[in-house]
Every structure is written in C-alpha cells, then in structure tokens.
Amino acid sequence: MTTPGPDGDHGLRLVPLRGLRYVPEAVGSLSAVTSPPYDVVVRPDGLLHLESADPHNIVRLILPQADTATARHQQAAQTLRDWLAEGILAPDRVPALYVYEQSRDGLLQRGLIGSLALSSPEEGVVLPHEDVMPHVVEDRAALMRATAANLEPLLLTYRGAPGPADTASVIDRTVARPPLLATTTEDGFHHRLWAITDPAEIAETAAGLAGHQALIADGHHRWATYLRLQQEHAPAPSPWDYGLVLLVDTARHPLQVRAIHRLLHRLPVSEALAAVGGSFRVRHLDAPLPEAMAALADSAAHGNAFLLAGDGSYHLLDRPDPDLIARTVRTDRPAAWRTLDASVLHETLLAHVWHVPDAPEDIAYIHDTEAAVEQAERNDATAVLMHPVREEVVRDLARQGVTMPRKSTSFGPKPATGLVLRSLTID
Numbered sequence: 289m290t291t292p293g294p295d296g297d298h299g300l301r302l303v304p305l306r307g308l309r310y311v312p313e314a315v316g317s318l319s320a321v322t323s324p325p326y327d328v329v330v331r332p333d334g335l336l337h338l339e340s341a342d343p344h345n346i347v348r349l350i351l352p353q354a355d356t357a358t359a360r361h362q363q364a365a366q367t368l369r370d371w372l373a374e375g376i377l378a379p380d381r382v383p384a385l386y387v388y389e390q391s392r393d394g395l396l397q398r399g400l401i402g403s404l405a406l407s408s409p410e411e412g413v414v415l416p417h418e419d420v421m422p423h424v425v426e427d428r429a430a431l432m433r434a435t436a437a438n439l440e441p442l443l444l445t446y447r448g449a450p451g452p453a454d455t456a457s458v459i460d461r462t463v464a465r466p467p468l469l470a471t472t473t474e475d476g477f478h479h480r481l482w483a484i485t486d487p488a489e490i491a492e493t494a495a496g497l498a499g500h501q502a503l504i505a506d507g508h509h510r511w512a513t514y515l516r517l518q519q520e521h522a523p524a525p526s527p528w529d530y531g532l533v534l535l536v537d538t539a540r541h542p543l544q545v546r547a548i549h550r551l552l553h554r555l556p557v558s559e560a561l562a563a564v565g566g567s568f569r570v571r572h573l574d575a576p577l578p579e580a581m582a583a584l585a586d587s588a589a590h591g592n593a594f595l596l597a598g599d600g601s602y603h604l605l606d607r608p609d610p611d612l613i614a615r616t617v618r619t620d621r622p623a624a625w626r627t628l629d630a631s632v633l634h635e636t637l638l639a640h641v642w643h644v645p646d647a648p649e650d651i652a653y654i655h656d657t658e659a660a661v662e663q664a665e666r667n668d669a670t671a672v673l674m675h676p677v678r679e680e681v682v683r684d685l686a687r688q689g690v691t692m693p694r695k696s697t698s699f700g701p702k703p704a705t706g707l708v709l710r711s712l713t714i715d
Contacts (some may be wrong), residue, residue, distance in 0.1 A: 299413055300446065300497040301405040302535060304383035304490060307483075308437070308709035309469075314376045316342050318471035322479075322706040325440055325506065326350040327424075328655050328698075344376050346706035350431075350439050357427065361434035368435050379714050384483035385490060386708055387462045388534060390701050392477045397543070397701055398459055399536035400493065401441055401708050406518050406529055414444065415503045417686040419694045420512045423648065428513040436712045438514075438532035440705040442507030446500045448537040455496030456540060458489050469707070479704055502535065503686055505543055505699035527712040534703045545682070546698040547674035549660040550633070551652040552644055553667065557599040560670045563641050569607040577661060580604070581673065588675035592632045595673040598664030608632065616640045622690060624681055629674055630696040637672075646694075653695040 315321050320342035329335055329351060338347045352364040371377045386401040407413040432438065448455055467480040484490060504511055514531035521528040536543065552560070564570060573580045573595075580595055580602040587593035592613075593606040616636040617626050625631055638644045644651065654660040657673060664671035677697055685692060 298411070299499040300502055300535065301494065302385065302400060302402040302497055302533070303405065303530065304385050304485070305403045305532070305710050306379040306381075306383050306714050307386060307401070308372075308377050308379050308711050308714070310344070310706065311375055311378050312469070314374070315344050318469060318707075319473045321345050322471070322473055322704040323347045323350065325702050325705055327509070327653070328702065333659075344371065346439070349435065350705060352431075357430065361430050364431060365434040365436075368437060377709070379711065380483065382485050384485045385493060386468075387459050387482040387484065388703060388707070389463065389467075389480040390477050390703070392475075392701075395701070397536060397541045398463065399534045399541070399703075400455070400459070401532070401534050401703075403530035403710060404444070404533040404535075406514055406531055408515075413501050414511065415501060415686040416508050416511060417503060417682050417692055418508045418696050419691045420509050421646075421648075421694055424509045425512045425516065428509055429516050432513060432517060438510075438710040438712070440510075441532045441534040441703055441708065442510050443505040443699060443702055444502040444507075444533050444535050445505045445538045445543060445699070446497075446502040446535060447539045448496065448500070449539065455493050456537060458484065458493050458496070461489070473704055477701060477704070479707065481707055497535070503683060505536070506702050507533075508694075532708070532710040543679070543699045544701070545676045545679050546655070546700060547676040548695040548698050549654050549657060549674055550672040551654055551660055551663055552642070552670040552672065553650055553652065555642055555644060555670045556668050557596055557603070557664075557670050560596055560642060561603060564605060564637075567609045567612050567641060568605040571604045571606075573602040573604055575602065577602070577658065581657065584673065584675050588629065592627070592629050593675065594629065594633065594637070597661045597671040597673060598669050600665060608636065612636060612640075622685065622688060624685060625690055625692065628677060628681075628692060628696065630677070630693040633672065633674070634693045655698050 310318060310321055312318060321344050323329060323338050323346045329347060335347060335351055338345045348367050349364050352360040354360040354363050388399055388401050390397045462482045462484055465482060467482050470480045472478050518528045561570060573583055583604055584593055584595045587604060587606040591606060592608050596603040596605065613632060613636060617631060618635060660671040660673065682697055
C-alpha cells in the first residue's frame with residue numbers, strides 16, 4: 289500500500305532508538321523473561337505461569353498486579369527503575385533499527401523494529417481496522433505515563449516493492465551477520481534480533497519506506513494510546529511524537545489471520561440457546577473441539593456462523609433469520625461490514641438477542657480457543673467461538689476508513705514482548 293504525498297516523501301518514517309534490552313548475564317534465560325502481548329496473556333492462569341517463570345519476566349511491567357489501577361502503574365514504573373538500576377535492563381550504546389526474525393515449522397517472518405513518527409488518522413499513513421475500548425486505552429495511557437516507556441511494539445504491515453530503495457535488501461544483508469540475540473520461547477518460535485546502525489543502511493531503509501502506508505495488524509489500543517499521549521504533549525516536539533512498532537512487509541512475509549473469541553461471563557449456554565430460539569439454525573455437535581471448529585469453518589463459508597461452548601458440548605449457530613439481520617445490523621456501513629460475523633454478533637446477538645453489554649464485567653476477549661472453552665465450562669459461562677475473517681476484507685475496509693467491531697481479528701505471529709523496549713527519557 290502506498291500513499292505518496294505532494295512532495296513524494298509522505299508515508300512511514302521509522303527512526304532508530306536506543307533499545308532497552310535484557311542483559312543476558314543478569315537473567316536466567318531470555319525465553320523466561322519474554323511474554324506474549326499483554327492482551328494475549330490468558331489471565332489469571334497464564335499470568336501466574338509467566339510470573340513464576342522468572343522474577344524479571346516482562347509481565348511485571350506490562351501487567352503489574354496491585355489493588356488499584358494507580359498502584360499497578362506506579363508499581364510498574366518502580367519495577368522498571370529498579371531493573372535499570374540493577375542492570376537487568378540496559379539501553380543499547382548507539383541508536384539502531386532492529387531486524388527481528390521469528391520462525392517455526394517452516395514459517396519465517398522478518399520485520400523492522402524502530403520508533404515510528406506518529407500521524408493523524410486524516411493523513412492515512414497508519415490505517416486502523418478495529419474500534420477500541422476507551423477503558424483499555426485509558427489503562428495503557430496511564431501505564432505509559434507512569435513508566436515513560438513503550439513496553440511492547442505494535443505490529444504494523446505494509447506491502448513493499450523491489451526498487452532502487454529496497455528495505456528488503458537491507459534486511460537480507462543484516463541477517464547474514466551474527467545476531468544480537470537468539471532464543472526459543474516455549475511456544476516453539478525461534479527469535480533472532482540484529483541491529484542496523486550504519487547511517488547509509490538507515491538512510492536506505494528510510495527511502496524504502498517513504499510513500500508507504502501501513503495497516504495495524506495488532507495493537508489498536510496502543511496506537512490510540514500513542515496518539516492520545518502525543519496530544520497531551522503537543523504542540524512542542526517531544527519523544528511522544530513517536531511510538532515503538534514492528535513493521536512487516538507482507539509482500540514477503542504474509543501474516544496469518546486468526547479469530548478472537550468472546551467469553552460471556554454472565555450468560556450460561558442454556559440461556560443463550562433459549563434466547564436464540566428460531567432466529568438461527570442451531571445444531572448440537574457431539575464432537576471434539578477440532579471437529580467442531582471444522583464444522584464452524586464449513587458453515588462460515590456460506591454465511592454467518594458461531595460456535596457456542598461452555599456446557600461440555602458444542603452448539604453451531606448459522607443461517608440467521610434475514611429479517612432479524614435487516615432490523616438489527618446498522619445500514620450506514622458497507623455490505624462487507626454488515627456481513628461480518630463480528631458485526632452480526634455484536635449488533636444482533638449481543639445487543640438484541642442476549643442483551644449483553646459490551647463491558648469488561650460481561651465480556652472477555654480470548655485468543656486461545658481451548659482457553660475460551662475451558663473458562664466457559666469452569667464458570668458456567670458461554671464461549672462464542674469465531675471463524676477468522678479474510679485478510680483482504682480487513683484491508684479493503686481499512687482503505688475505506690471503516691473500522692470493524694473491536695477485537696475482530698488476530699494477526700500473527702505476534703512479536704514476543706520483552707526483546708526490545710523504548711524509553712522516552714533515553715531517546
């Protein structure tokens with residue numbers, strides 16, 4: 289995707305930073321101190337697992353635990369100060385762009401980590417595709433204010449093209465050198481990191497990104513937080529005019545798109561099914577989870593479909609009543625938006641059939657399918673399992689400036705949190 293400006297240089301501007309990184313000699317292992325992004329950690333089980341993996345695991349910064357929000361953020365800030373003073377974390381000596389590689393089972397993804405110059409939505413340089421939840425943005429903003437740091441990068445995608453200014457060639461030359469670090473996390477992904485410090489290569493990279501726009505693949509709430517904090521520090525130029533990102537060229541490294549499931553805390557499956565009545569076709573599936581998800585995929589190929597779990601079995605909802613959809617789904621959006629499973633779920637099922645508010649005490653958003661089912665069964669709740677939307681639909685809506693319902697997609701693989709942090713007091 290490109291969006292050239294009148295001077296031909298409008299677009300992505302990624303600048304070097306002195307990355308904060310774990311000092312390998314000061315921690316047990318790099319894999320033990322990393323974490324998935326904050327919103328992917330399954331709480332409380334996953335959080336406790338990560339906290340116990342190493343006393344310096346990054347979750348103590350991105351998901352600090354205390355009785356109040358203020359106390360949590362202050363605790364994270366103090367922990368960061370302590371780790372810097374103790375030499376657990378240290379800034380790199382010179383500013384760099386970082387080449388980051390993830391690989392597993394034949395999958396290879398490489399991208400660039402750096403500080404991205406922020407841009408307004410009107411400029412169209414960075415395209416969001418999902419709505420955000422205000423309370424999450426407020427929490428992330430308070431954490432960033434307290435720590436004065438970007439603790440984990442957003443995942444942005446763009447489509448590069450070979451040419452005289454080719455970012456890909458810089459990456460290829462860089463990965464031929466020895467990496468700064470290499471580690472394997474417990475999910476089986478191998479991670480490697482290199483630094484680009486040569487001014488000529490940094491300039492070549494900048495030229496290769498000029499004129500391009502990017503799609504937010506993961507990190508809508510953090511992007512909204514970046515923009516909010518930038519406005520708080522305007523109009524004077526400041527480090528808050530930049531945010532930590534990972535840029536991946538999907539022309540070379542296509543991302544995978546997965547669904548994000550819903551856990552309805554206060555709605556048992558029996559009540560959910562009773563409320564649906566005849567507004568959807570409902571089929572009981574006496575099958576293991578993989579077969580049930582395969583049935584969901586088959587139904588989703590022909591229209592809106594959802595899989596309910598939580599009572600020890602699975603229930604496939606599909607073929608919604610067209611009149612119900614016409615009455616409940618807003619008509620001021622493109623047809624591609626109105627037919628999204630997430631749109632039908634939120635506009636029809638949650639709002640009109642189940643009367644479930646989209647609030648944290650009523651809905652949790654869970655990436656892991658098995659975890660969603662397990663939590664629903666444990667708490668007499670309903671897991672609504674979703675089928676992923678196609679990437680081209682996401683991009684088409686984003687180009688039109690139309691955002692999807694929050695937590696509609698999960699692009700991956702996501703960067704491991706804890707490999708590169710950005711301090712706003714060091715840059």
